[in-house]
Amino acid sequence: MTHDEQVPSRPQESPDHRPRRRLATGDLARISVFAALIAVLGLPGAVNLLGNAVPITLQTFGVMLAGAVLGARRGALAIAVLLVLVAAGLPLLAGGRGGLGVFTGPSAGFLIGWLPGAAVVGWIAGNGDRTPGITRLLAACLAGGIGVVYLLGVPVQAAVTGLPLAKAWALSSIFVPGDLVKAVLASVVARGVFRAYPAAGGERAAAAKGRL
Amino acid sequence: MSGLTGAYVPGRSPLHRLGAGAKLLALALACTALVLLGSPIALGGAAVVVVLLYAVSGVGWAAGWAQVRPVRWFAVALFAVQALSAGLPVAVTSTLRMVLAVALAGLVTLTTRTAAMMACLERCLAPARFVGLDPFRLSLMLSLTVRSVPVVSRLATQVREAQRARGVEWSVRAFAVPLLISVLRHADTLGEALRTRGVDD
Known part of the structure; x- marks a missing residue:
């Protein structure tokens, strides 16, 4: 394609001149690639604990990282993009699951919970200094990645299955230890990423000032 | 689509020809109806309807099973827990309700092209502007x-x-x-x- 070689006639706009609510192109790319990352984290296969259809995967780990690294708005958008593709029928969830069935099944609430979950992780993690410390990151992953997700997931599971709420909580509690480990790992990893790749936090700080 | 394909099974049944939006709406209504049905007999009737729909669609039983398979152990556990704590009728109703909802949603996925579903979802998400x-x-x-x-x-x-x-x-x-x-x-x-x-x- 020789068209690609043409120099754009318009000069590069400075970030301040963009409409405030517009999603910047760099953000768009990060959201897409992160949504793909969460899908890839489900590839090694899911470990299904007998008796519960909510599989243990690294995908929740990816959800926490999306919130922590991308921030609230973009993190939630990455989840939204992933869920739309899953609803369209692509097998992007752990164990090659996909299609509308996952949204009418027992783990539907957990999936939907990823959306506000990632937003809360990003909100807590980004609600202070530019690069959040390990304590703040851990608090964010615990509150958003576990608290919010379970708060939505368990009642929906109870509603879908007709189980009493207490029983649904008991069934889901098997996953809490694994998720705690994932929250600790996600905060350690996010901290490592902020340290090793300053642009991860730098562009976010710019986004917070300009467009978020 | 670069190595990634959905579960779509090509066919020419009435279900295949129905628009993606219509099928989504029908799915929402059907799931609501499933929640409202309370007796094992009513849900048994719903199960017959779902089986008939699968037969009409011609997607094949293997494809249908692949949609329900992920919840099989959950269904067994749910049936056991409910049978022990709330009795057999409740166990049958709640297990059937869940499995049927998953099967119906799977049927929509199986009979709708990924591209068509994506276009429909994009239209639904237009307010995101x-x-x-x-x-x-x-x-x-x-x-x-x-x-x-x-x-x-x-x-x-x-x-x-x-x-x-x-x-x-x-x-x-x-x-x-x-x-x-x-x-x-x-x-x-x-x-x-x-x-x-x-x-x-």
């Missing part, structure tokens, strides 16, 4: 994600190999930090590329 996401950017983002899955998967394999070479095969940190950094780098390069091609206007 109020948060700065016009339809063009939305569909660009969806197709970029599909395209990025193999790319990120390749990055993950590379990091795995590097990990093995470094002898830190079991460290999550040694896997996730380099992976995230290469993913962010790839995303930022992609953003640059989009910008030079004029997507930023």
Whole structure:
């Protein structure tokens, strides 16, 4: 394609001149690639604990990282993009699951919970200094990645299955230890990423000032 | 679609020819109806209807089973728990209700092309333009994600190999930090590329 070689006639706009609510192109790319990352984290296969259809995967780990690294708005958008593709029928969830069935099944609430979950992780993690410390990151992953997700997931599971709420909580509690480990790992990893790749936090700080 | 395909089974049944939006709406109504049905007999009737729908669609029983398979153990456990605590009728009702909802949703997925469903969902998401996401950017983002899955998967394999070479095969940190950094780098390069091609206007 020789068209690609043409120099754009318009000069590069400075970030301040963009409409405030517009999603910047760099953000768009990060959201897409992160949504793909969460899908890839489900590839090694899911470990299904007998008796519960909510599989243990690294995908929740990816959800926490999306919130922590991308921030609230973009993190939630990455989840939204992933869920739309899953609803369209692509097998992007752990164990090659996909299609509308996952949204009418027992783990539907957990999936939907990823959306506000990632937003809360990003909100807590980004609600202070530019690069959040390990304590703040851990608090964010615990509150958003576990608290919010379970708060939505368990009642929906109870509603879908007709189980009493207490029983649904008991069934889901098997996953809490694994998720705690994932929250600790996600905060350690996010901290490592902020340290090793300053642009991860730098562009976010710019986004917070300009467009978020 | 670059190696990723949905569960769509080609066919010419009335269910295949129905629009994606109509099927989504019907699915929502059917799931509501399933919640409202209370007796085992009513749900047994619903099960017959679902089986008939599958027969009409002609997608094959194997494809149908593949949709319900992920919840099979959950269904068994749910039946056991409910049978012990609430009695057999409740166990039958709640288990059937869940399995039928999953089967119906699976039927919509099996009879709708991924592209058609995506177009329909994009239309449903049109109000997103109020948060700065016009339809063009939305569909660009969806197709970029599909395209990025193999790319990120390749990055993950590379990091795995590097990990093995470094002898830190079991460290999550040694896997996730380099992976995230290469993913962010790839995303930022992609953003640059989009910008030079004029997507930023």
